[in-house]
Amino acid sequence: MKMKTNKQQSKKKQNNYAFIDSQNVYLSVKNQRWKLDWKRFRVYLKDKYGVAEAFMFIGYMPGNEALYTYLQQAGYTVIFKPTLVYKRNGKEVVKGNVDAELVLHAMIEYNNYDKAVMVTGDGDFHCLVEYLLDQGKLGRLLVPNRRKYSSLLWKFKEKMDFLNQLKQKVGEKPKKRQ
Numbered sequence: 738m739k740m741k742t743n744k745q746q747s748k749k750k751q752n753n754y755a756f757i758d759s760q761n762v763y764l765s766v767k768n769q770r771w772k773l774d775w776k777r778f779r780v781y782l783k784d785k786y787g788v789a790e791a792f793m794f795i796g797y798m799p800g801n802e803a804l805y806t807y808l809q810q811a812g813y814t815v816i817f818k819p820t821l822v823y824k825r826n827g828k829e830v831v832k833g834n835v836d837a838e839l840v841l842h843a844m845i846e847y848n849n850y851d852k853a854v855m856v857t858g859d860g861d862f863h864c865l866v867e868y869l870l871d872q873g874k875l876g877r878l879l880v881p882n883r884r885k886y887s888s889l890l891w892k893f894k895e896k897m898d899f900l901n902q903l904k905q906k907v908g909e910k911p912k913k914r915q
Contacts, residue, residue: 751787753876754850756843757813758835758857759795765858765881766900772909773900776811781907783812786854786876792842796820796833816842836861843869852876860887870896 766773782788793808797817808815820833836859843853843865853869855862858880869875875896880886883899890897900907 751852752789752850753787753852753854754843754846755782755786755788755791755854755856755879756839757791757793758839758859758862759793760833760835761857761859762881762900765885768885769882769901769904771904774907774909775808775813778907779812781903782854786879787852788854790814790846790850792816792839792846794818794835794839794842796831796835798831798833840865847874850874854879856881858882858886858890860889863887863889866890866893866896 762773779791782791791813793813793815795805795808795815795817796819797805798820805815805817816835816838818833818835818838820831822829822831824830839857839862843855851874853874854876855866855869856879866875866878870893875893878890878893878897879900880890880897881900883901
């Protein structure tokens with residue numbers, strides 16, 4: 738009979754939830770000139786942080802159903818926010834602010850997880866991150882871009898990890914030419 742190591746045992750017992758600000762992640766990674774492979778990222782969250790449930794907060798846009806299906810099949814619980822479309826300086830702007838939904842779900846699910854893994858670089862989540870830290874419920878704060886995130890989050894640097902160095906692990910693989 739093969740014995741499991743303490744590390745293997747503790748990973749299996751973890752019941753952590755991830756709360757993902759999808760727009761912040763998408764735009765931050767895009768700004769770094771690479772694309773996140775959401776399926777590989779979901780596996781990474783499970784393996785690295787013991788994430789049993791990953792909540793993805795995203796603005797709903799008709800026509801993106803294939804993306805939403807892909808995210809659900811990759812293992813995310815997708816929480817939609819209605820979007821507003823309006824004109825600013827002659828350009829069409831789409832706004833789907835998910836902040837309130839993310840905070841609300843982190844609190845609704847509070848008793849269901851051991852630790853929360855917050856995936857954002859947005860300072861609007863400062864109060865949630867601080868509360869989770871004070872309650873011993875913050876696992877990690879995973880910031881998409883080490884060079885560009887809110888200074889309101891600096892005080893949590895001891896709990897931060899960054900996506901910058903994970904391009905090889907969770908980035909989209911280049912498509913092979915035929």
